[in-house]
Amino acid sequence: MSVATTVTLSGWRWRQHGKVDEKWHQCVHDKPTTEIFTDLIDAKVIPDPFIDENERLVQWVGEADWEYACDFQYEPDSGHSRQDLLFAGLDTVATVYLNDQDKILESTNMFHRHRIDVTGKLRRGLNTLRIVFKSALHYGRELEKKHGSYRAFSGENSRVHVRKAQYHYGWDWGPLLMTCGPCGEISLETYASTVENVFADAQVSEDLQTASMKISFDAILDRDVTADVTVTTPSGHIFRLSTALSLSAKDPRGSVSLEIHQPELWYPIGHGPQIFYLVDVAIVGPDQVPLHYVRKPVGIRRLRLVQQPLIDEPGTSFFIEINNKPVYSSGSNWIPGHSFLTSMTAKDYVSAVDLCVKGNQNMLRVWGGGIYEHDALYEECDRRGILVWQDFAFACAQYPCYPEFAATVKREAVDQVKRLRQYCSIVLYAGNNEDYQIAEMLNLTWDPEDHSGDWTNTDFPARTLYETHLPAVVTEYSPGVPYHPSSPWGGEGTTDRTVGDIHQWNVWHGSQEKYQLWDKLVGRFVSEFGMLGFPAAKSIRRFVTDPAQRYPQSSVLDLHNKADGAERRLALYVLENIRVNSLDLDSWIYATQLIQAECLGFAVRSCRRQWKGPGREYCAGQLVWQINDCWPVSSWAMVDFYGEKKMAYFMTMRDSAPLALGMSRSTPELKKLKSPPPQILAPPHDLAPKKNFIDVWAVNGTLKDFPVQIEVRLYDIATGALREERSMDIQTLLSNRTTELLEDLSVDDKTAVQAIMKDPQGGHVIARASDWPQPLKYVTLSASPDVTLSVLDGKLEIRTKVPVKGVVVSVADDRDVDFGDNGVDVFPDDVYTICAQGLAKDDKVEMRYYGLDF
Known part of the structure; x- marks a missing residue:
């Protein structure tokens, strides 16, 4: 016997299947994964x-059948009695042949993982693996007929x-590329x-003083062996759990348990360190020869999804608690980062998570589509x-739930949960995205009081998947992670804002409310909401090759905008809110990105305001739809396909x-309302004078109380004159909640x-917030704002004589400069400094702000 070896196959070639005299084409790369679109492009x-x-x-590509092949070497080893081929995923309707003699696998599920025993089927020397991929479009249509x-x-x-x-x-942001x-x-x-399947399941006591870790694993054995299991703590202490755990070839499963006192715990960003135990499992033959070895990093945390009654509000909370600390979830939704998944690299995923960290996000929802x-x-x-947050x-x-479909889904769930359960970052599984919402739209049979567990004979058969099969898999294979039947889910239907999570699409979709109503649309956890915006101009220049097509209504840009009613709804939100003196491409990009920023910013502030402390977790999170794109497109993404950050x-x-500040402007009548009224902004023919009042609040998302100094300044927009200034006494912001600072400050249109939060010790600015009359299109701006820009090495400074909104800076030659901030509001008496990695003082920096072209 000798130690196991693993060789990853690569060097693929491809051709269209069934086409007469079709020759093989060698992939131009030598990657272990590939797919037909990238190979056809290459x-x-x-x-x-x-x-x-x-x-x-290119739509014909998805209608055709394709095949792939690769060669690999095999030399028998007398110490290896078994040979397996492992498949991490095949997309999708695949038949696999070994040496064109043995059909070793048929798979129709992209999410299945396969271990195929090929012992005795391999040749010494050169072997060939060939995979035929049938058109998933045709396959699905055949199933639909059946x-x-x-x-x-x-x-x-x-x-x-x-x-x-x-x-x-x-999709409504993605292309049809099968x-x-x-x-x-x-x-x-x-x-x-x-x-295989090493799993360290750690249960932390309520007082966080002990953790019980059960380490289980499966083995494939040709004889009885022993297993050696060790656990190394983050501080370097080693627990050797067993040097002689006997495993039988007839029952090759092992498990050991360990009690850890004073466990070192993993925390989400902003709440504590991210530290890991190392779990090592090795199996050893009778002669003490090592046969196989697996190492897993394991983060230990106490996790709860807290849904409990609230003080002074109906319904229940919906928040994640890690190590007894409530966590407000501020983040975004993640769609696949590319239409062609094999084009993604590990570096791309690192960059994506870095975007979250730099964007002050602490949660990603991996979307179910x-x-x-x-x-x-x-x-x-x-x-x-x-x-x-992981959707199935x-x-x-x-969706259907006939026996074959249910069987493949259950296996899919087992395969994926067993793979994912090692990641301590996964804190929630949800059964699907919006399928109960679809059931409501279609008036499907759905009785929440029916708890039979089997709804396969109704017109909503997939409920059996979401409420029976999938939770059973999570309970068995990842028992420490909560399961949520759907997103959205909870209460009296999917739009109930008092229980569970909601997708708040009544801004943009649905009733197309004005985004200034966002404080009336908040739910206990808002797991989707968004506003569409165009990608950056430099990105458009990359995918629109004909300069004549670079205008907002061009056929190319319309094709790269999949949203339902996009032109109408973009025009609705832009023209209702801001002045647009030109429809040239740069002006339209700026306009749509400004509206997107204004909408999402107010939504985030409205949600965070409702995190008011223990028993008052009226909103526990908001996840923007979406952070990324899978191709170049106008969409709800905050970062376009080429990595350009929108406002x-x-x-x-x-x-x-x-540490953040928030402000909102409202009338006394509107402030009293809990839900959107029929109309929020008075039309031009409404002659009654408006009384506006400003509320100011502060958010302390840290775990310690924080003393701050707050200044509030009121400026005449047209002249820049300081009308009023309030400097509050030092405020102590209590930890992990919002503090109301100022209520009903009277302002006119x-x-x-501007509100500024400062450190009372050093006086430096911690946070800013600003508020403007709404809609902005009615605001009289200064004809000469006198905005100046100072470009320095690694940073720039912005100064102004009057308030200016939405200042965007960019390097003129499209050179890559990483601006740490952008799209800012700047006020007199306050120099706004933006750090800019890669910026040189002799760079030509362009600046745009709202009203520049008026």
């Missing part, structure tokens, strides 16, 4: 579908039958004995302390900071207000 068989209107030209039609929103109805990433069928291929790594493992993400994403979330892979549809990214970054 071979110049098709144009890049991300560019111009090329998406229209099992019936179910309604899907986004993509064709047949997608609900196919266990493939649903966004490949097209790719296929060996999307997960395939490896050859040769061994006598091997270990994509995939169970690559390990690299979860590893980085563990390392950086970003919490993960169902979205926006009425909304910076606005929400400021409003989600550990010619006044902008």
Whole structure:
């Protein structure tokens, strides 16, 4: 016997399956994973579908069948009695042949993982693996004919039958590009004995003083062996749990338990350190020869989803608690980072999580219409302390639950939960995205009082998946993580703002409320909300190659905007709120990004304001839809496909900071309301004078009380004259909650207000907030604001004589400079400094702000 070896297969070649005289084409890369669209692009068989209107030209690819092959070497080892091929994922309808003699696997689920015993089937020397991928479109349509039609929103109805990433069928932000291929790594493992499914399940006591860790694992053995299990603490202490744990080839499962006193705990970012125990499992043969070894980093934390009655408000809370500390979740939704998943690298996932950290986000929701993400994403979330809300892979549809479908889903859930349960960052599983909302829209049979557990004979059969099968898998394989049947879910239907989570789309979708109503739309946890904005101009120049197509209403830009009614709704929100003197592309980009930023910023502030301390967790989190794009597009993303940050990214970054200020302007009548009125902003013919009042509050998201100095200044917008200034006594902001600072400060519609939070010790600025009359289109701005920009090495400074809104800076030559802030409001008597990594003092910096072109 000798130690197990693993070789990852690569060097793929491809061709269209079933096409007469079709030759093999070698992939230009030597990566272990690949897919047909990237290979066709590399071979110049098709144009890049991300560019111009090329998406229209490549639809035939998804209608065709394809095949892949690769060669690999195998030399028998007398110490290895077994050989397995491991498949991390095949997209999607795949038949696998070994040496064109043995059909070793048929798979129709992209999310299944496979271990195939090929002992005795390998040749000495060169072997060939060939995979035929049938069109998932045709496969789904055949299943639809057999099992019936179910309604899907986004993509064709047949997608609900196919266990493939649903966004490949097209979404309201993504293209229709039905790719296929060996999307997960395939490896050859040769061994006598091997270990798999190592799981360290740690249960922390309520007082956090002890942790019980049960370490379980499976093994594949050709004889009886012993297992050696050790645990190394973050501080370096080693627990050797067993040197002689006997494993039988007939029952090759092992488990040991450990009591840890004074455990070193993992915390989310901003709450404590991200530290890990190391769990090592090794199996050893009778002659003490090591056979296989697995190491797992394990973060230990006490996790609860707290849903309990609230003080002075109906319903219940909905917040994550880590190590007895309530966590306000400020973050975003994550869609797959690329339409072609094999184009993503580990570095891309690191960069994505870094965006969250720099944006003051502490949670990502991995959305159900994509995939169970690559390990690299979860590893980085563990390392950086970003919490993960993980949807199961169902979205926006009425799904079936016939026996074959239920069986493949249950196996999918087991495969993925067993893979994901090692990540301490995952704090919630949700059964799907918006499928109960779809059930309501379609008036499907859904009786919340029916707890039979089997609804397969109703017109909402997938409820059996969401409320029976999936929670059973989570309970068995990841018992410490809460399960939520859907998102949104809770209370009297999916729009109940007092229980569970909601998706608040009555701004943009739904009733298309004015975004100034966001404080009337808050729920206990808002897991989706958004506003659409154009990508950056430099990004548009990359995917629109014809300069004549670079205008807002061009056919190319319309194709790269998949949102329902996008042109109308963008125009609605822009023209209702701001002046637009030109419809040139740069002006429209600025206008849509300003509205997106204003909307999302007010939403974040409105939600965080309702985190008011123990028993008053009226809102416990908000997750922006969305942080990223999968291709170049106008969408709800805060960072476009090419990594350019929109104004909304910076606005929400400021409003989600550990120490932040918030302001809102309201009339006495509107302030009393709990829900949106029929109308919020008075039309021009309403002659009654408006009385406006400002509220100011502060958020302390840290775990310690914090003394601050607050200044509030009222400026005449047109002249810059300081009308009023209030300097409050030193305020102590209590930890992990919002503190109301000032209520009903009277202002008129010619006044902008700035609030500044300072450190009373050193006097430096900690946070700023500003408030302007609404809508901005009625505001009379200064004809000569006298805004000046000082460019220095690594930073720039902005000064102004009058209040200015939405100052955006950029380097003129499109050179990459990492601006630490942007899209800022600047006031007199306050120099706004922006750090800019890579900026040189001789760089030409361009500046734009609201009203510059008036």
